[in-house]
Amino acid sequence: MAKILEGRTALVTGSTSGIGLAIALRYAQDGAKVMLNGFGKPEDIARARAEVGLAMGAPKAPYSNADMTRPAEIREMVAACQAELGGCDILVNNAGIQHVSPVEDFPDEQWDRIIAINLVSNFHAIKAALPGMKAKGWGRIINVASAHGLVASPFKTAYVAAKHGVLGLTKSVALEVARTGVTCNAICPGFVRTPLAEAQVKPLAEKHGVSEQVALTDHLLDRQPTKKWVEVEEIAQAAIYLAGPHSGSINGTSISVDGGWVAQ
Template structure:
């Protein structure tokens, strides 16, 4: 599928958590493929402005539309979906990507962190899908992608809330897929391993210092311990998987939890 073909021309896409990292990568490739994209997420004002300008330039406008909706607040999610439908003309593609992380043994895990992770990483998917799906059904067109994680399929210690939320994301993906199975709409999940993003890369130096090892060893033997490739997953690889799922030829892929994890689930 060539980006020059503009296979998403005329389609509107909302990508949550898209001011950086995976979400921005997905927004970028969608805009390159001709979609009108609304961004969402937190960050420094100058970083958000830069993201809006970059995606806007790909769309041929000054800046991409943007929502500051807090993914832990259902009313703001509903308003964001309505705003996207108005700004884009239609909402044909919904990518639920927003997420946060916290690591601690369960007995020390702060309850407010648990609640926030469940709300942002999982419940926000439900609220966004519920708000967006009626219009998709009315138009008989729509693609929903939930960005889960390898941790939506397997577990690791000290990440109880994140693992629970991402398992829930895979579950809701399958359930929604069955509900829309007889329509032209699909709902799928992408399950990445460790992706090279600024937030992930920032974990390497503290690990090296903690264990008194080189950053190369910290990356290979600690952070990527369960990723057999011992290499980062690249943002563009995840974005291209998303492009396939919303592009032509993917209509029979529904309810799938697609791994992109350097062999993690094969081990």
């Protein structure tokens, strides 16, 4: 049976772990050639490249260590994807970081870094990849935003501002490309089960003097009505649909994968 992304090429930022890796792996399993990007321990990056490479039928997936705070490196990453894979048909802007602090104590450097990685990098990657997509008459831009792109939480001013900005960027680009064969959409996850997220449970349990299960359901996932983690595979499923052959009329929208968070 034909794979739905056969013949397509994809670049997924922040894809050496977590959501990005799940998306990259799913794309490779569905026939795409995928370039990875992200930081991490060398052995973890090697493992991710091998895993995605195996799904691609290659020894390892191509990889860029581009720093998402550096526009020149982002442009070089997109150019490398085009040179090594023959194009960049699908761009997934997934790289992101977080910092939690009251606004009056929020470090300036953390604000600048979060805005740069979570928002500004999306602009530079889109700007670099879009001409090639337009030339082919086909492209898919998928920005991984957040439930915090639609609603706010205290102590996360930079993250909330950046993710709201991502949704605005998504809509504006979508209108520009509406007649080109390119689409631009966003995915808005809730709390997703990743090692970094799971590591927050034990400290919350200790802080509130409760079990880890209560810490998870009543504190970390207090705004997620299902009281369950979103799994990375569920985000990857949304990403495969948006990149697939039957999504051409979906443009400028956001898909919430959040257990009902923003329905409240």
